Amino acid sequence: MPGPRQIFIAVIGAGGVGKCFLTQLKTLASRLSQSHAAPTYFSLVLLSTSKKLIYSPTYQPLSLSTWEEQLQTSSTSAKSPADVLEFLAKADEPVVLIDNTSNQEWADSYPSFLKQGISIVTPNKKAFSSSYALWKDIYASARNGDGKGGWIYHESSVGAGLPVISTLKELVETGDEVRKIEGVFSGTMSFLFNSFMPVGGGGGSFSAEVKKAKDLGYTEPDPRDDLNGLDVARKLTILARLAGLPVESPTSFPVQSLIPTALESCKTGDEFMQKLGEYDGEMEKLKKEAAAEGKVVRFVGSIDVGKKEEADDTLTRFDASHPIAALKGSDNIISFYTARYGENPLIIQGAGAGGDVTAMGVTGDLIKCLRLMHS
Amino acid sequence: MPGPRQIFIAVIGAGGVGKCFLTQLKTLASRLSQSHAAPTYFSLVLLSTSKKLIYSPTYQPLSLSTWEEQLQTSSTSAKSPADVLEFLAKADEPVVLIDNTSNQEWADSYPSFLKQGISIVTPNKKAFSSSYALWKDIYASARNGDGKGGWIYHESSVGAGLPVISTLKELVETGDEVRKIEGVFSGTMSFLFNSFMPVGGGGGSFSAEVKKAKDLGYTEPDPRDDLNGLDVARKLTILARLAGLPVESPTSFPVQSLIPTALESCKTGDEFMQKLGEYDGEMEKLKKEAAAEGKVVRFVGSIDVGKKEEADDTLTRFDASHPIAALKGSDNIISFYTARYGENPLIIQGAGAGGDVTAMGVTGDLIKCLRLMHS
Numbered sequence: 001m002p003g004p005r006q007i008f009i010a011v012i013g014a015g016g017v018g019k020c021f022l023t024q025l026k027t028l029a030s031r032l033s034q035s036h037a038a039p040t041y042f043s044l045v046l047l048s049t050s051k052k053l054i055y056s057p058t059y060q061p062l063s064l065s066t067w068e069e070q071l072q073t074s075s076t077s078a079k080s081p082a083d084v085l086e087f088l089a090k091a092d093e094p095v096v097l098i099d100n101t102s103n104q105e106w107a108d109s110y111p112s113f114l115k116q117g118i119s120i121v122t123p124n125k126k127a128f129s130s131s132y133a134l135w136k137d138i139y140a141s142a143r144n145g146d147g148k149g150g151w152i153y154h155e156s157s158v159g160a161g162l163p164v165i166s167t168l169k170e171l172v173e174t175g176d177e178v179r180k181i182e183g184v185f186s187g188t189m190s191f192l193f194n195s196f197m198p199v200g201g202g203g204g205s206f207s208a209e210v211k212k213a214k215d216l217g218y219t220e221p222d223p224r225d226d227l228n229g230l231d232v233a234r235k236l237t238i239l240a241r242l243a244g245l246p247v248e249s250p251t252s253f254p255v256q257s258l259i260p261t262a263l264e265s266c267k268t269g270d271e272f273m274q275k276l277g278e279y280d281g282e283m284e285k286l287k288k289e290a291a292a293e294g295k296v297v298r299f300v301g302s303i304d305v306g307k308k309e310e311a312d313d314t315l316t317r318f319d320a321s322h323p324i325a326a327l328k329g330s331d332n333i334i335s336f337y338t339a340r341y342g343e344n345p346l347i348i349q350g351a352g353a354g355g356d357v358t359a360m361g362v363t364g365d366l367i368k369c370l371r372l373m374h375s
Numbered sequence: 376m377p378g379p380r381q382i383f384i385a386v387i388g389a390g391g392v393g394k395c396f397l398t399q400l401k402t403l404a405s406r407l408s409q410s411h412a413a414p415t416y417f418s419l420v421l422l423s424t425s426k427k428l429i430y431s432p433t434y435q436p437l438s439l440s441t442w443e444e445q446l447q448t449s450s451t452s453a454k455s456p457a458d459v460l461e462f463l464a465k466a467d468e469p470v471v472l473i474d475n476t477s478n479q480e481w482a483d484s485y486p487s488f489l490k491q492g493i494s495i496v497t498p499n500k501k502a503f504s505s506s507y508a509l510w511k512d513i514y515a516s517a518r519n520g521d522g523k524g525g526w527i528y529h530e531s532s533v534g535a536g537l538p539v540i541s542t543l544k545e546l547v548e549t550g551d552e553v554r555k556i557e558g559v560f561s562g563t564m565s566f567l568f569n570s571f572m573p574v575g576g577g578g579g580s581f582s583a584e585v586k587k588a589k590d591l592g593y594t595e596p597d598p599r600d601d602l603n604g605l606d607v608a609r610k611l612t613i614l615a616r617l618a619g620l621p622v623e624s625p626t627s628f629p630v631q632s633l634i635p636t637a638l639e640s641c642k643t644g645d646e647f648m649q650k651l652g653e654y655d656g657e658m659e660k661l662k663k664e665a666a667a668e669g670k671v672v673r674f675v676g677s678i679d680v681g682k683k684e685e686a687d688d689t690l691t692r693f694d695a696s697h698p699i700a701a702l703k704g705s706d707n708i709i710s711f712y713t714a715r716y717g718e719n720p721l722i723i724q725g726a727g728a729g730g731d732v733t734a735m736g737v738t739g740d741l742i743k744c745l746r747l748m749h750s
Contacts, residue, residue, distance in 0.1 A: 027550040163538045174738040175402040328719050340732050344703050346725035356715045363549040
């Protein structure tokens with residue numbers, strides 16, 4: 001079998017996750033040469049933000065130490081996916097595209113890259129949770145039994161670096177029957193409800209806790225983007241599809257929005273935040289009802305693989321002793337109920353958001369990709 | 376890149392795990408042709424128990440449906456690892472050896488197989504938890520950057536099919552700093568203490584619970600093999616080594632045996648079981664002391680990666696709300712405390728013993744191996 005060879009890497013996005021990833025990539029480059037379990041040679045040949053781009057026309061390695069200054073001083077504007085593909089397709093070594101954006105245009109371009117044999121590693125949820133047609137196109141274009149097409153890995157599209165997608169894939173591929181997937185899939189929702197209604201009592205009003213979460217950076221700039229439930233719905237869509245359900249879109253199953261109906265017409269996030277306190281009564285009622293039963297309320301998503309009503313995300317009551325109630329901080333928890341695991345599910349728990357842990361899922365996928373391409 | 380090709384598989388062991396694995400292998404063979412994410416072609420060319428063997432001298436595929444009858448009627452005795460290696464090394468296609476035994480002789484032979492380019496997939500703890508010299512020899516003989524040697528995968532050597540080893544490897548390879556690993560690593564110990572001291576009170580005497588666990592098949596035929604703590608020590612040894620600690624042997628750190636000193640000289644397991652009840656007082660005392668603090672006792676293992684005292688397994692008290700206290704049945708739980716995950720560890724939980732879930736780890740590793748060999 002062939003030995004190691006050069007592999008080219010192109011990175012799109014140098015924001016929160018992208019910056020952490022590039023730091024990990026630099027460490028990886030220096031570690032790989034000493035590692036017994038990973039391949040050795042890769043070169044960064046292109047790096048792009050939404051505005052600017054640096055690349056090496058002759059595919060000579062860009063520096064992993066000075067990319068930030070180089071980007072700042074670059075006079076080259078960012079290019080379209082089609083233009084980047086044209087450049088990468090001409091390379092005479094294998095290429096991995098790392099998309100650290102959450103951009104739909106890049107997601108839509110994955111099939112073209114994969115068909116050209118370019119592998120893709122990404123935390124971009126939109127590629128796998130938008131139309132079912134795009135999902136099918138991506139997986140049909142990726143490498144399958146025929147040895148053609150690029151590899152596709154997207155661990156960090158659900159639960160950041162937690163081994164959620166690899167575990168689900170392995171359950172399915174080894175022939176287990178996945179019956180139900182349940183969990184807390186949003187770091188924001190986790191933090192919000194762990195603060196709003198901690199086990200043992202306490203917690204402020206709902207609007208106060210939303211404000212706290214926003215101030216601490218746990219929400220999107222506009223908290224409605226978390227409270228509308230769509231982020232969780234996207235993650236459920238990805239897992240449901242991996243479990244074999246042909247989910248048409250993230251809005252094809254019941255999604256509970258925590259935005260009060262009367263506030264749906266708010267024009268800005270600021271207006272929404274100002275008025276949210278007027279509707280604290282609804283959430284307070286739910287909290288009291290749950291407390292009367294000795295329970296707490298959490299925002300969970302679940303997929304019933306056997307049933308027609310494939311997935312939903314909703315407020316649910318849990319006993320204080322339930323692992324979902326005991327969750328801390330902004331942790332995610334994902335439980336897989338399967339034929340082999342029986343009544344006690346396989347559970348994965350831990351930080352499901354944050355630059356470093358999200359980038360870790362990307363770096364881990366890249367290592368898997370490199371190993372496949374080097375072998 | 377080359378397309379799919381034939382890969383030969385040799386399986387040692389057809390007991391509890393082995394039988395489940397062969398069933399999964401048959402399902403895999405029929406599933407792979409439809410799967411988008413896995414390679415297609417493999418053939419079983421050798422299958423051996425500790426007594427008998429069937430093989431195909433011309434490397435034609437053995438039947439995955441009739442292997443049980445074929446083994447029964449076979450007149451060929453089992454061969455030594457060296458003889459099996461001689462046969463497999465002559466194959467002109469890549470080979471994966473699946474060792475579903477817990478045999479030290481097979482474990483000792485891994486370096487020879489790996490050096491011949493034969494990949495190994497196994498749940499056999501002894502290969503990775505005996506002498507540090509064997510560990511180093513195995514990993515030095517396996518494929519590393521130079522493209523030579525076979526691949527080695529052993530997910531099911533800790534926590535059965537739970538993604539424990541793959542997760543730890545990924546933490547290390549992506550550059551996280553693993554500070555502490557803590558958990559319940561033995562399905563037997565988990566069941567025993569969850570029954571002996573359930574959260575909320577209750578539970579029988581220690582000897583009665585050991586007897587119950589034995590009767591339900593949760594212990595080794597001789598329960599002393601579980602109670603001596605060596606099984607947990609072996610698993611800790613494997614994880615500590617993967618985290619970078621050069622642990623010499625599973626007895627190089629403190630191991631707490633639950634065998635009363637006075638019973639260490641018992642000649643048989645039956646004698647031990649008859650006398651164990653006389654020493655229930657010691658365990659009862661621990662139970663009462665913990666209960667007085669509102670806690671429960673669990674048998675946990677931990678590895679402090681930074682400290683000199685590398686690992687230990689011992690009885691520890693936990694608050695009722697702690698995830699380790701809340702464990703159910705014979706589940707395992709493993710917590711990774713790392714720099715990236717901070718105060719809230721990455722946790723993996725679920726069945727850590729049983730034929731089907733152990734075989735699942737083996738099948739999952741085989742799929743990874745096939746994918747690498749096909750790519």
